[in-house]
Structures are given as structure tokens and as C-alpha cells.
Amino acid sequence: xxxxxxxxxxxxxxxxxxxxxxxxxxxxxxxxxxxxxxxxxxxxxxxxxxxxxxxxxxxxxxxxxxxxxxxxxxxxxxxxxxxxxxxxxxxxxxxxxxxxxxxxxxxxxxxxxxxxxxxxxxxxxxxxxx
Numbered sequence: 001x002x003x004x005x006x007x008x009x010x011x012x013x014x015x016x017x018x019x020x021x022x023x024x025x026x027x028x029x030x031x032x033x034x035x036x037x038x039x040x041x042x043x044x045x046x047x048x049x050x051x052x053x054x055x056x057x058x059x060x061x062x063x064x065x066x067x068x069x070x071x072x073x074x075x076x077x078x079x080x081x082x083x084x085x086x087x088x089x090x091x092x093x094x095x096x097x098x099x100x101x102x103x104x105x106x107x108x109x110x111x112x113x114x115x116x117x118x119x120x121x122x123x124x125x126x127x128x129x130x
Contacts, residue, residue, distance in 0.1 A: 003045055004045065004046060005045065005046045005047075005048050006045065006046070006047050006048065006077060007048045007049070007050050008047070008048070008049050008050075008077075008118070008120055009049075009050050009051070009052055009054075009055040009063065009065070009066075010049050010050070010051065010052070010118045011051070011052055011118065012051075013031065013035050013036060013037060013038045013049045013050065013051055014031065014035050014038070015117065016038075016049045016116070016117060016118060017031060017038045017040065017049060019094065019095060019116060019117040020040055020047070020116070021040075022094040022095070023090065023091040023094035023095065023096050023116070024079060024087075024090075024091060024122075025087075025090075026040040026041060026042050026047070027040065027041045028040060028041070029041045029046070035051075036050065036051040036053060036054045037049070037050045037051070037054060047077065052065060066118055066119045066120060067119065068115070068118065068119035070119075072099070072115060072119055072120060072121040073120070073121065075121065076113070076120075076121040076122060076123050077120070077121075077122055077123070078122070078123035078124075078125055079122065079123070079124055079125070080125055080126065080127045081124060081125075081126065082126065082127070084102060084110045084112070084124060084125065084126050085102065087124055088102055088112045088114070088124050091114050091122070091124060092114065095117055096114035096115060096116060096117070096122070097114060097115045098112070098113075098114055099113040099114055099115050099121065100112060100113040102124075107128065108129060109125055109126050109127075109128050109129075110125065110126045111123055111124070111125040111126075112124050112125070
């Protein structure tokens with residue numbers, strides 16, 4: 001088995017793809033003609049976005065939609081960078097909201113947290129050095 005996708009259900013797939021391109025520098029891989037599903041070129045594991053409507057059609061029992069006015073879900077996606085100060089600022093300048101400022105962890109890693117344009121939690125961090 002191989003971890004292949006993280007799919008985030010959002011109100012507007014096209015807007016979310018554009019946000020991730022501006023905030024984090026990813027490129028668009030694929031978007032359906034209906035704009036209800038899209039993927040980014042993000043390395044070995046694909047980050048994808050699907051519309052709330054598509055989610056509702058997939059999950060007959062429903063699912064909890066993120067509410068940007070509430071605390072984020074207890075799940076995050078994390079992006080590593082060697083230029084953390086620059087990339088953290090770039091994300092905020094592109095519309096991400098700072099959730100926790102950059103700090104240095106006892107093991108030497110720098111981390112900071114932002115919320116994306118939908119309210120999902122993103123960690124921006126330096127790689128952990130072994």
C-alpha cells in the first residue's frame with residue numbers, strides 16, 4: 001500500500017488551487033471541467049481539493065464541513081522548507097492567516113502554523129535534521 005492523496009473538501013476548488021499556487025508555490029496538475037476536483041503537483045503525495053457537493057455525493061452519511069469562524073480541525077498538512085521566514089511571510093502575504101508564529105523547537109526545527117483560505121491548518125517547518 002502507498003499513501004497517494006490528501007483530499008480536502010472546499011467551497012471553491014478553483015479559488016483554493018489559486019491560493020495554494022500563490023501562497024506555497026505549487027503548480028496545478030489537474031482540474032475537472034466541472035471545477036469540482038483539482039490536484040496540485042506537490043511531490044510524491046498528491047494534495048487534492050474536491051467540492052463540498054462532490055463530497056456530499058460521495059458520503060451518504062455526510063461529513064463535517066470546516067467553518068472558518070471556528071477553531072481548525074485537529075489535522076494538518078505540513079510543508080517543509082529551508083527558507084522558512086520567507087515562505088511563512090509569502091503564505092501570509094498571499095492570504096493565509098497566521099495561527100501560531102514561527103518558533104524554534106528544542107530539537108532545532110523551526111515551525112509555524114497558518115490557516116489556508118478555507119480555514120484548514122497548515123504547518124510550515126524546516127526539515128528535521130537527524
